[in-house]
Amino acid sequence: FQKNSLVHVEFTSTNFSNVSLKNLKGLYNLKYLRFENCEGILLDQCEVLKFTSFKLIELPLKCNNWIVDVTSLMIKYLGASLQRLSVDNPTIPLIENVLMFCSKLICLKIRINNHFDLSVLPFFKNLRIRILNINFTLNNLNNFNEFFKNLVNNIPINISNISIYINSRNSTRSIIRFYEYIRFREFKAFLENSHNDFKIINLNYIIELEFKNFWYVGIRQRV
Structure with missing residues (x-):
């Protein structure tokens, strides 16, 4: 397992039901982590991310089938070093976590559909x-x-x-x-x-x- 040299990891159409994320902890040089069209990650599975040793630069989260609180928790635990973040239909708690935990963020990419809550937009003022x-x-x-x-x-x-x-x-x-x-x-x-x-x-x-x-x-x- 290339834990010392791996800098880029992508998960596409992956089901994480009953799958631990603990192996991510040892990827000391990881800079890019992407989840797209994935499902099955629960809040308790994200807790291991608070102990990661890598300093992530980019985190794209696209079209995933999990509750929005999972995305918010990932941002909380991985956001300290983030410079680029991609999310779908951001909520108020999600933007609040961006404001609180992503002090180095340069670029925010968001995907929005017809179900977007317009009450989120006033929180953009603080980005x-x-x-x-x-x-x-x-x-x-x-x-x-x-x-x-x-x-x-x-x-x-x-x-x-x-x-x-x-x-x-x-x-x-x-x-x-x-x-x-x-x-x-x-x-x-x-x-x-x-x-x-x-x-x-x-x-x-x-x-x-x-x-x-x-x-x-x-x-x-x-x-």
């Missing part, structure tokens, strides 16, 4: 990060409208680089309306109402147009 990436998946225009209005009022001035990726899958008429609305109203309002210290703003639309029996990935734009 000390410099880079914020948001991947937003939605099925109707109103959800994104409310999210965008709340987001622009809660971005701290220390964030100098923001990227927003919008994924939508609807009928042709809805897509056209969606694209025009975002381009000419919401993004304009974002620029007018956000702080003036942004160095990089990326707006990336990934829009799928439906024509008969196939989907066409249509519009992609960066600003």
Whole structure:
């Protein structure tokens, strides 16, 4: 077992039911740890992570099937050295743990769907990060409208680089309306109402147009 040389570990589509995480403790030089489409990790299984000796730099957590408290606990135990973190649908306790335990965090990537709780956004004001990436998946225009209005009022001035990726899958008429609305109203309002210290703003639309029996990935734009 390459415990002294291993720096990068990824778990994909792994079931951790009744599986101990204790072997992670001995990976002294681990810098990157990724869980994607995994399941079965319980809160008590995370307790061993408080005794790890490595200083993790990046922790992507994507599309995992476990309670959100598991993600929060991982952040608590592994966050001290983190510089990059990726999470899905952050909750208030999760963001509070980021604020409390991730003092070195530079980049936060979040994936959001229609079930996101907008009451989380005011907690973004206290983030000390410099880079914020948001991947937003939605099925109707109103959800994104409310999210965008709340987001622009809660971005701290220390964030100098923001990227927003919008994924939508609807009928042709809805897509056209969606694209025009975002381009000419919401993004304009974002620029007018956000702080003036942004160095990089990326707006990336990934829009799928439906024509008969196939989907066409249509519009992609960066600003």
